[in-house]
Amino acid sequence: MSDTRRRAEPATPELRSLFDRIYAANKTNADLGRLLGLDGSQVTRIIKGTRQIQRHEWKRIEEWLGSAIPESHETGEVTVMPGLVPLYGWAGAASDERLTFAEQTLIGAVPRHPNQQNARGAFALRVSDESMAPRYEPGETVYVAPNQWPAREQDCVLVTHEGYGYLKRFVRRFDGVVTVRQLNPESELTFPVDDIAAMHAVVGRG
Template sequence: MVISRVNRGLKRMKARAEEKRTKAHPALETIKTRIAERLEAAGLSGREASVRAKLGLTYANDILGGRSLNPTRETLAKLGAVLDTDADYFFGTQETPRLPASNLAPARSNIVAETRIPAATIPLFQIGLTDPDGFFALNADRRSAYSSPLISNRDAFAITVPDDCMAPRYRIGEVVVVSPSKPVVHGGFALVRQTDDRVAIRQIVTISTDKITVRCLNTEGDIDIPRSQVKALERIIGSCELV
């Protein structure tokens, strides 16, 4: 009797799993259209984007080709991190590819004029070449003032992006704004500061007691940095073009 009930339960579970696998998501056509759009915007093939998102070789192409009918929010969020967009955009519940970061929204001069927000001035570090390992120093002799009415964090500072390691999320020559006081979460983007005070822009994959696992978006394979070599993780709260 017990074995029979267990078998029936397993059959029901398998049936539900099969139904979920074969039942198309209601927004599937929107998902397919917007994945294709973001691939074109990023200049990536479906295979390249899938590999960079750590989703295998065919994830994006399986959706586009109708072989995967019910993609999950979790996997679409991973793909979105590579294609500079949010999962809600794929589902059609968000009109623009990416919502503004928490403290750095797109410039809208009419709103700024109406609310008369005072401009905040923060340090801006102009970055030249990186070291062979991708890290770089924040040199005081390459520091200038950067002013924007859209920055409210008193401890924030800005740096120019030195390479395309984090493209398409952050491209060379853009400015990223860093807030040392804001917490860094798994999957977020941060400035990784080593004990020698050299830094690098990376996506934070995991934070454990003995290591920090980070990722570049345009290379394969995650990188483990011993916790003893990491002085701080400082959250990136937004980016914009340098004007």
């Protein structure tokens, strides 16, 4: 097909294998975007290798393609049953305010939060730092609606293209810059929109 020749070449062998499988299944980049709740520019960044596919997204893709999760993306022996969502832990602190999000680890499954009922690919995260204390303490769980921009003053997980994650409170998006707030110590952080790979709204806690 002439359309195939115009497709951008995926940046890595792993991505080429993935998109070969997607196209072989007669699915498109737009289909992938709808599956993950991403717009066209974010899918393009995946192809170019500038936006990492997160572990919970790999799981959705593999289920979508009807195959097992590749060993390189296997997250453990936990089987997520109906009515439950996967619970991830952060891989580790990269600094006092950010954590490594791209390599988060599946540590279990928890009941789906009522606010996640209509959230595709919903998951939960175990809090591991004190930057949002006293609202969230280490060991607590937050429930996430993936790729959903938060409302003003709603908590969120902001993920950069470098793979760093920030559990913060959304303040504003203005003039190409996103501002979020942390509580401990209280401060505001700013990120150019182009540096953001994903925004996940926090819809519950437990």
